[in-house]
Amino acid sequence: MRHLTLAEALLKQHEGKRLHPYHCTADKLTIGYGRNLEDKGISDAEALYLLANDIAECEQDMATFSYWPALNDSQKAALIDMRYCLGAGGFRGFRNMHSALERGDYPAAAREVLDSKFARQVKGRAQDIADMLVLPE
Known part of the structure; x- marks a missing residue:
């Protein structure tokens, strides 16, 4: 050898x-x-x-957000998917979504995902992410 x-x-x-x-x-x-x-x-x-x-790498980055521990598995998976697609900088640009997640207002966070250029570009993917943010596990 x-x-x-x-x-x-x-x-x-x-x-x-x-x-x-x-x-x-x-x-x-x-x-x-x-x-x-x-x-x-x-x-x-x-x-x-x-x-x-x-x-x-995405999960390690996500753990830096204070709201991360309070999320359920589906919500974490959805946000990892979004972070993967957008990259760290693009994901951080969703300030209103992050504020909603900090408050535990998951319907508002989902609305922020859907009301974005990201959603217009990826269509069904954004809808899946939004659905996973509001549906209980």
Whole structure:
């Protein structure tokens, strides 16, 4: 198995590591240590691994909101979905929604989700999130 360790070291040396997509010398969209995203893509397992990491990052961020512990599982899942879609900055832009969540006014929070550019862009997703904010578990 020494050959695999050597091959890994050689590939790291030759390919270099880039954590953001770039175009390689063959003009293919690439990431990491030369992973050709256009021709190879990623496997189901890799996609699930990335998703799990992203969900964990979202949950860690969500835990910084004082209202987070009071939410039920459905509400937490809905907000993680919204945070994932919008990113940290976009999610924080929903000031009125956050105020409503602080007050425990879940119908008002749901209305804020639906009365947004986000809702017009993602349509059914926003409705699902709003529904999950107001429905008891």
